[in-house]
Structures are given as structure tokens and as C-alpha cells.
Amino acid sequence: MEIDYSQIKVIGFDADDTLWVNETYFRDAEIAFGKLLSEYETINKIDQELFKMEMQNLGIYGYGVKAFMLSMVESAMEISNNNVSIKTIQAILDIGKDMINKPVELLDGVETVLSTLSKKYRLILATKGDLLDQERKLEKSGLTDYFHHIEVLSDKKEKNYSRLLNHLDIKPSEFLMIGNSLKSDVLPLINIKAHAIHVPFHTTWAHEQVTEKETNGKAYKTLSSLKEVLNLIH
Template identity: 55%
Template sequence: MPLSKIQAIAFDADDTLWENETLFRETEQQFCVLLKDYMEEEECNKLLFDMEMKNLPLYGYGIKPFTLSLIEAAIEFSEGKLPISVIEKLIAIGKEMLNAPVVLIEGIENTLKQLSSKYQLIMATKGDLLDQERKLIKSGLEPYFHHIEIVSDKTPKHYQNLVKQLYIEPHQFLMVGNSVKSDVLPVLEIGGHAFHIPFHTTWEHEMVKEPVEHPNFRLLSKASEMLQIL
């Protein structure tokens, strides 16, 4: 289907509009330094990822689930031997993450500004409702979006609902994001278009090994390339 039919463009938020993954990865490093008396850094990183995956179905995505997993991991990795001050520190780290400034991805504001005059723009993200709303407000990007969609996960069904809500057909919908797993594959599955703009850091949980080949798919290196294509 040609791109000329596109009516609505949805943007993922974390690592598509603003940096996010870097904050989590930095915090994981900081965590493993705090735990260095009990565990080697490499093992700590691996087991922390396992802990996050174990808790994901119950906790969902976001900083608060991450903070709870850090606390649980710290107790488990130290076999309950760590001082209470480390737990206090982890609570403080979680709050710092929630309060962190929003760093925009290069060129995104101008891209949104140009596109917003021709298309209905949507922010479509998973994660914590309050955190994502707060980041959107801090980002200054809110005025460019017609609609904000924050979902607990990004499955084909979630995208079908979104397209239905917008009163358009899947082939009139374009999703833009940094995760092949969440932003590309489920959208192609329902007959939509998808642009993948990789961020330099990808969470292991979001990794997809096979390259995507599909007529409705494009791989871009930065957001501003959209302006030449659309």
C-alpha cells in the first residue's frame, strides 16, 4: 500500500521522542556497583535482568516496577546481608529516575512540527500512565499530538483498537518507533505501515534478531528522514 494514503502517524515515546533506555542502563550499573561486595558485575547484570523478566507480568513496565525489582534483587543477591541504607539508596534512585529531566531525541521536535500540519499525530506508548504523561508535559511536545494512547502492552489487538478509535483503516496508519518487537511487527501484522528508527541502546527484552523485510516497512537512521519520505 502506498504511503500517500497515510492519515495518522503514531510515535512511540521512550527512545523515539526522548531518551529513556540510557537512564535504566546507567541505574543498573549503579546498582551492581552497590552490590559489588556480594556479586560480580556481569553476574549481577544478568540476574537483575532475570528478576525484571520474572516480575514483568505482575508489575508491568516503568520506573516503579523497576525500583521494586531492584530492592527485591538487592535482598536476594546479598542473601539478606546488605545494610538497610542500600534499600534507602534504591528508593532514592527510583525517585531520581522519576524526576529526571526529559532529553529529546535529536531532530524530533522539528519533525513533529512539520508532520503535524499534514497528519493526525498520536503518541502511542506502553509504560506507566503517570510517568508517561509527566514526561510528555516536560518534553514540550504535547501540542503536536491529537491523541495520547498509553497502553499496558503493544500487541496487534492494541493497535487494532487504536486504529478503530481513530476511525481509519490499518493501511492509513503509520507507526514510528525504536522497537521492532513493539512498534513494527504487531503493526505490520494488522496491515499498517511501520518505520523503525533504532536508538543506540535497546533493552534486551525488546530485541529481535531477524531483520524485517516487508513492503510496508522502512528502516530510518533518524526522525528527520521522515520529512523526505512522506
């Protein structure tokens, strides 16, 4: 499918699992959480209950490590029928703090891509999650200076992107979004007549997965690495 990128003036980047590693730490945390609660339930059931709690809490806590920590604590209370020890609760909080303090590991080619594209295009960062945590990761990444604008969104739906583009006075036809999530970084943009490129990460949170029916007929490119963007956008 040929897609015309010649009108692009502004390029948006997702952050987590597009610029740096993120989801891997959540998977590791889920494994550690499962071990902590293994005396009460099977690992598979613990995973299911934690995910269900995260979904219930999305509208209250939003996204990010702090929201995940609260969902782990609530799940531990529920799974243990409120018998979980203070020591285990502390261990859960330590899992979350360890996630927050992880070093920022840039994905392959990130700096080359940003450095090259920033010479011709305005670049913006459009991510969701906890504001303080995302600001901290961006600072650690050393990538701040490449971005004309940085936006931490409460969610990534059509209305969120439309509001952002209107605020920055960007026409959808002149905007390209690059990210690892079809649900958050690609389909909403296609639906508002903007452009999107999908660069999958090897691990995807279940909440971000979409069906083939949802992507059928949508005009976007999927690349195997971020560096391949430079073959499409010059």
C-alpha cells in the same frame, strides 16, 4: 523496498527513545545498582539476575521506572540472601527517584518533524510504561499540543494496537507507526496490515531485541534519524 505511504492519514509516535532519551538512564541505573551489590556477586551476574527479575515481574508490575525500582529491590534481597541493608534499599529507591526526576532530553529534530507532520496528518502518541511517569515526561517535553490523542498502553502487541485503532476509528492501511523498537513499534503494526518506520536508538533493552528471522520479509523502512521521515512522508 518501495513502500506506498500515500494512504496515510494518522501517524503514531512512540515516546521513549523515539522522541526523548530514556534507555540511557536505565543503563546508568543498572551500573549504579551493580556497584551497590558488588560485595555479593560479580557485576555480570548482578545484571543477569536483575534482568531475570524484570522478566518475572513484567506481568505484575508492567513497564516503567517504578516497576524497575521494585525489581531492583527484589533482586537485591535475592542476591544478598536477604542480608541487604536498609541503607542499600534506600540507595536503590534513590536511583529510581533520580531517574523519574531526570530532565526530558528531546532527540535531534523531534520538534521539526512533529511541527511539519501535524500540519497535514493527525498525530497520536502511543507509548507504554507507567501512566503518571509518561504524563510527567510529556508535560516536561512541551510536545503535548502536537498530538490529537495520547495513549499509554500496558503493552504493544497486535491486540493492543488493533484495539487502539478500532477505538479511534482508524483503518490499519491509513496508519503509520514510528518508533525505535522493532518488537514493539514495527512488527506488530506490519502484522495487522498497518505501516511502520524504524528509527533505532543507540541502546536497546534486551527484552526489545528481535531475531533476523522475525524481521525477514517484513515491509518497513529503517532510518538513521527521525528527521529522515520528512523525506518519505510529506
